[in-house]
Structures are given as C-alpha cells and as structure tokens.
Amino acid sequence: MVTVAELEHGQKGVIKEFSDNILPIKLLELGCLPGNMVELVQVAPLKDPIYINVNGSHIAIRRSLAKQIEIDIQEDPKAI
C-alpha cells in the first residue's frame, strides 16, 4: 500500500478509492477526493508535518494522517 507519506519531494500521485478507513471530512472538503492529484511540496525540517498540494489546495498535514491516504504514484515524467 502506497500512501501520501511515501511521496518524495516534487513527486505526484493520484488518490485511490477510499477503503474502510474514514478520512476526516475537512480533508475531503479541501479537495482530497479519489481521482485527484496530490503533490508533495515540502517536508518540514523535522520530517513532520508535510506540505502537499491537492487539487490546487496547499495544506500541511501530519505524517500520521498522510499515511491514511492511499495513492498511485505517478511515474516521474522525466524518467519516461
């Protein structure tokens, strides 16, 4: 299972259909919905929290929450 917590700097992923675990509604409201793109923008100096761009919303969340968001990592466009 790959989650937002595993993203590297500048890497993107697409949010997968949620399984049973229920994400906080706030996160969904800010655009964290299945099918939307997430990008890791920054990681705090102490490795936590992380700063992501999801669907145009720039938000900081803690790693523990990031671990609950399953994604498919987008292949690095440069590598193709």
Add this chain to the structure above:
Amino acid sequence: MSKNVNVALIGNPNTGKTSVFNALTGLKQKVGNYPGITVEKKEGVCKLPRGVKAHILDLPGTYSLNTTSLDESVVVELLLNKNDKDYPDVAVVISDVENLKRNLLLFTQIKDLRIPAILVINMADRMSRKGISLDVQAMEKKLDTKIALISTRKNNGIERIKELIADYKSLPTKSNVDTSRISPEYFDRLQKAFPNEDLYKLWLVITQDVNFMPIEKKRIEDATSFSTKSKTELKKLQHRETVLRYQFINNTLKETYKVDFQSAKGLRATLDKVLTHKIFGYAIFFLILLTIFQAIFEWSTYPSDFIDVQFSAASEWLKNTLPSGVFTDLLAEGILTGIGGIVVFVPQIAFLFLFISLLEESGYMSRVVFLMDKLMRPFGLSGKSVVPLISGTACAIPAVMATRTIENWKERLITILVTPFTTCSARLPVYLILIALVIPEGRFLGLSYQALTLMLLYLIGFGMAIFSAMALNKILKIKSSSLFMVEMPTYRLPLLKNVAYTVLEKTKSFVFGAGKIILAISIVLWFLGSNGASEDFQNAENIVNQRIEEQGLTAYSKNYIQNNLDAYLEDAKQDSVKIMTPILKERARAQEIASYKLEHSYIGYAGKAIEPIVKPLGYDWKIGIAVLTSFAAREVFVGTLATIYSVGSDEEETIKSRMAAELDSSGQQPLFNLASGISLMLFYAFAMQCMSTLAIVKRETNTWKWPLLQLLFMSVFAYLVALTAFQILN
C-alpha cells in the same frame, strides 16, 4: 432598524473576507464576543444605494457547514436559526479566484439552504498573473446567482457588491445540488417523518454537533416515525455529499473557468524553499521573533515612558489646581493614575499586533506553524503558540491577546494559562534589585553569578510555562479536534489598511474591555493604601511631627540629609547648603509621614495581618505590604518598599542601600539575605501578581473561572516554592 438589510459575510479563511468587511463598513464596526463563548463577533453598518442601510455581520472563516470547531458552529447556528436577530436576508459568500473550486463547496451548501446568496470573487487582480480566465455570465447562470468580481487590493468592485445587496430580493433561491441524492432512501424517510420541513436543514441538524442542536436533534431522534443512522453511516453520507458537490462544481467550472498553467508564475515555491528551509527557515523565524521582542521590550519603552511622565504631570497638576480634599485625591491619585496604568500598555499592544497582523496577512504565520509543529506537539501546543509565549517575555498582556490567532480552543486556553509564567519585563526591576542585594559578586567560568541568576530566572519561567502546558494538556478535558491541517496560503503583500484596523481594534478592545477591570482594581488598591480607619492613620502627621520634635529625625533621614548636603558641597555651592538644609529637612519629614501613613493604612494592616503567613518565607510585614500592593503590577514592589522605608527618591541605589541596611526580626542578620532573597525572586517568578493579566485573561476567556483558577494556582504554587527555598537555604 427593521428596514436594515441583514447581511452575513461568509467565506473560507484566507479569501480576504476581512478586507471586504473593512471596505464595506469602514470604521463603522463593532467587535465583541458571541454570548458565552470566545468567538469574535464583528459587525458593521454599510450605506447602500437608494438610501438603504445594511447591517453587516462578518462570520468566522469556515471551509464548509460541516462543523469541527466552535468558530464554525457559530456560522451553522446562525444559518439554521431563522429566529436569530442576525439571520441574514442575504449571504455574501467571499471566494478567492485562485481557490474558486474549493470555495464553491461552501457556496453550494448555502444555496441549498435556500438563503439568497451573492458570490464575490476576490483577488481578480491576480488573474492575469496566474493565467486565469473566467466567464462570469455563464457562471452566474450555472450557479444561479449574481457574481461580483472584485479586488480589495485595488479597491475594485465594492460598489457592485453594494448594488447586489440592495437588490437582494431579486436573487433566486433555488438550490444548486439535489441533496436527496446523498441518500434517496434516507431523505425519503426524512420527508415522510417531517413533511413540512426543509430537508437539507434537517440533514445539517442531524449531522452537526452544534450548541442549540441537542434539543432540535432530540426532536428528530425522538420522532417515532423516523429512525436515524449510526455515526459511521452518517459520516459516509457526508463524504458522499462532498463528492456530489465537487461533481457539480467541476461541471460548472469546466466551461467557465480556465487556467493557463504556462503563464502562471508564482513566488510561492521560491519563498517556501527559503522560509521553510531547515536552517534559513529557523534563522529567519528567530530574527523575526527577536525583532518583535525588541519592539515590545525596548522600542515601546519610549512612548510608554512618555505616557507615564504625562500622567504623573497631569496628576500633579490636578492636585495643585483643584482644592485639596478627598475628591481631588481620588481623581488625581486613584482614577488618573489608574487610567495611566492602562494607557501605558498601549504601545506594547500596538507593536505586537502590528507584527502579528503583518505575519498573518503575508501568509507567513502558516509557515511558522509548519516549522514549529513537531517541536511544540509534545506540549499540546502548535507553532501558533510560539509567538504569544515569546511575546510574554516582554509582557503577558499583549501576549494573551495574541492567542486569538490560535483556532483550537484547548490550545488557546493552555497558551493563555501558561503565558504569565514567562518572565515579563515588570519582573525585571524586582529581580535586579534583589540580585544586587543577595547574590554575591564573583564569577563562574567567566560569567558573573548575578548574570547567571538572572538567566536562570528566565529559564525557570519558560520551563514552568512549558511544563504546565504539558500538564494542562493531560488534565484539561476539553473536546477538541486533534486534527492538524493548516492551509498554506499564497504569499501576499499585507494590506496596510487591514494592519492598521487590526492594531486599532486590538488597542481599543484592551482599553475598553480589560481597562474597566484594571481601573476598578487600581482604585481599590489606591484607596486601601491611602486610607486607614485607625486613630494612628488619622493623626499621622501629628504623631510623626511629635516624634520628630521629641526624638529628632530617624537616623536614616539624618543620613539622607547629610548625603545630599555632601553632594552639594562637592559641587562647591556653599550658599546652597543654607537654602537646602530646611528643604531637605522638610522632605525627610514628608517621607517619614508617608511611611507612617502607609504602615497604618488598610493595606498596612493587611500586610501586618499576613505576616504570620509570609514569615515562613523569610519576609516581614513590610515585605508583606509590598507583596500586596504589587498585585497592581510587579514593579510596584520596589516603589512600595521605597515609601515604607521612607526613602523619598526613586533612585535605585538609595532604595538598595536602605534595603541592605534592614535587619531581620532577630536583629542579627540582614533581612534581605540569600535565603529570603531567593525566596522572594521565586515568589515573583511564579505568582500571578498582575491585575492587568487577570483582567485580560477574563476578557479573552469570557469568564471569571479561568483567571481566578490561574490566580489561585499560581499564588499557591509560588508560595510553596518560596517556602521550600527559604526553609532549605536558611
């Protein structure tokens, strides 16, 4: 009144809602609290075209009508309660052109409540830079509303908002999303059970945790014809609602909103790299904190000293101008000095809020939270508590006010409760004089003992603040969302107008809000210190005069006169000695009378009464009096001792030498020795001893419960620590 249009400003945080509010109302605004809670209520009046007036209510920023905080529940409660006197005739939803998609979520919810809604799209000036193009007319049609495309920065479009508000009756009230699609089966049953009610409203009542809802909710739960669902199921439906809304929004924007990423340029990435960098990030934040600290600790002393001097001069003038009597004394010494004691805080408050609003407006504050979160987490605090805690090192009053920026109520309360432990500048005069008296000169590893002691006192204060935060985090049973989610807004140049409004509004709220309590307490303290019931107090002048007649001036007064004369002699002004001698004698007499009066005033008796309590700490009744009077403000401790030892001048050296000469009850050793000195310093490190802090905590928590608990805890704790220290060292 009834003709006024009720307008509610609603919007996501960081959309410039406050700027719109300021632009609509100008200075005609009023800031208060919602009854019983500490959410700020901002209202104002706005003149509309054709002679209509609007009452504008600026609601707290929220991402949706799904509440997770007190601030948000205020919004929902208002929108669901048609009987509320502020229930809006029209909702003005503020959005930001860059985050339109997310902003529309809230808009569609309000539309579905059938409240006439206007959509304001702010920051239109950024469109070309971000490569955004809009088809406003098509969007109006899709969203079934009227749109005002504005820029508060460029002051564009405000008139359009006013026109739309004036025309609110022509706004359509159809819903955007067919909410029954959330769960047709569920909504069907709801409809059958409550045939005459708005279903979406009922849905919100069922799913939200809001203050007045338990009753409403119970009504629904008790309805025999209807069975609701479990919490988890309802949550899933809420998710479904969000998905449905985003489908509608995506559909709407697909044809009306275009972004050309090629032409989008942003400072965000570059600035973020520097400002959240593992070295530069902290270095810059540290520099900013240092500047803030410097401003409230150092720069504000100039205006504060000026205010101090002016008020003393005015008080002196009043005493000389008005006929002497009780009323003049009350006016000059009680009331005027009390007001002076309030106004003197204004420069510090203004400086702190100048910086804080710059940090907030620019978007930097969110980066601070991002940087500091991991460090503050163990103490139940977040990065937002850092600024108040550090400012508390200058003065707790603006620091406590600064906690308003902390959204999470539990965290805000903890920060308010622990901030007074940090070493504020009023403790400094007390520390300095005691350190000079009881800490020996000498060095340890090149550092003087005295400097080390001062540093230790600062560390103890900060340590205690952190430690109590940790304890409170465990103890306080306040339901608060542990969810950490902070929006990182785009960097923006702060709008000077908004900054100025914030500074003005905060200063006003302190002077008129907390000021009343401070004035009342200071008048009481003044009264107790300058009045007495006993014969001794009434006849103070005669008694002291008689004593001087019989026994001459006290040894200390003689010394005082001689020292002054010596100083004149050194200046080789022989003639002046003749003139000065009677003046000095008169001054010494006045000082002895003042001392005698204070000793026999109400507060003097109180000081003597508490002597058995403070004796185990190594204090005598004179220190007892000083501890009591310094509840006004800690630095008063020094001034009171000066009066009681009948040292007229405020010269620190004079007071110090007088204190050094004071012997304890046994007459064997100085009263201010290492044990009693440390005990006193520790007492002042932990005791609340500041009526202004008490007043501002009352104001910020909107109840007497917290300030009184805080006062009790801090005093008892300070007493115990001072007791232990004295008993060990002695």
